[in-house]
Amino acid sequence: MTTVQPNSRKVVRKLSKPISSIKPADFVSALARGLEIIRLFSLDTPRITTSDAANLTGLSRAAARRFLLTLSELGYLRNENDMFEPQPKLLELGYAYLSTWNFPQLVTPYLRQVVDQLQENCSLAVLDGADVIYIARAEARRIVQSITISVGTRVPAPVSALGRVLLAHQPSEVVDALLHQRGLQAATPRTITDPLLFRQKLDAVNKQGFALVDGEFEEGLISIAVPVFGESGKIVAAINVGAPESRATPELMLERYLPALQDAAKEISRLIKISGKQPNPL
Structure with a gap:
């Protein structure tokens, strides 16, 4: 089992910024942060904790937990004792791209x-x-x-x-x-x-x-x-x-x-x- 070590050097992923000529008011920061949480998972990081998510995104622990719990409620993640891992439903997000x-x-x-x-x-x-x-x-x-x-x-x-x-x-x-x-x-x-x-x-x-x-x-x-x-x-x-x-x-x-x-x-x-x-x- 591989997880991010909470005590390791903090590496913060920068939040994606609006591109092109999009107006700041049209940029949904909450959606961008949720996608950043999803992108934390990889072959080397199949599971993360709330603290891991907060450390890697720069979000507060409370905000990171809300995103993780929301993704779990929607069926994209599974939560077991504050250890979150992706579920098969997550593949649906990429399939729309693959199918085209x-x-x-x-x-x-x-x-x-x-x-x-x-x-x-x-x-x-x-x-x-x-x-x-x-x-x-x-x-x-x-x-x-x-x-x-x-x-x-x-x-x-x-x-x-x-x-x-x-x-x-x-x-x-x-x-x-x-x-x-x-x-x-x-x-x-x-x-x-x-x-x-x-x-x-x-x-x-x-x-x-x-x-x-x-x-x-x-x-x-x-x-x-x-x-x-x-x-x-x-x-x-x-x-x-x-x-x-x-x-x-x-x-x-x-x-x-x-x-x-x-x-x-x-x-x-x-x-x-x-x-x-x-x-x-x-």
């Missing part, structure tokens, strides 16, 4: 966070037959590969890190059908074309939770991808980062790129569960 956006729009900010952190392009793709199709992408405006990738681009699943992650979580009969119908075509001299070796590679990807493709999709390009899981726990998409070998090595991919991708994939999976939206081929 399609899936690519919802996930792109998470891809952008990866781009900002790594300064390399980040994409999300789904499996469509024997191909992967890119349905969301954030670009770092740096040259990565000679092949132009954009939303809607299709590439053969077996040669890409995205495709291998997606195939690694499919039933064996799906992989067998792909190998039978299309086979393994070499994109570069380093592409795996042996079916047995390819299946072993997929088994390894499934166990380790990521796929690393070095020069098999395009010579001089290295890419790493991780799965995105849906509400049922089944894979629904994958996200990746690619970089030229002049800027990245397999070791750097595992040390720096992989954690950033895993964090983003976890957030996107959580978003899918909250919003109920699923990634689908375009």
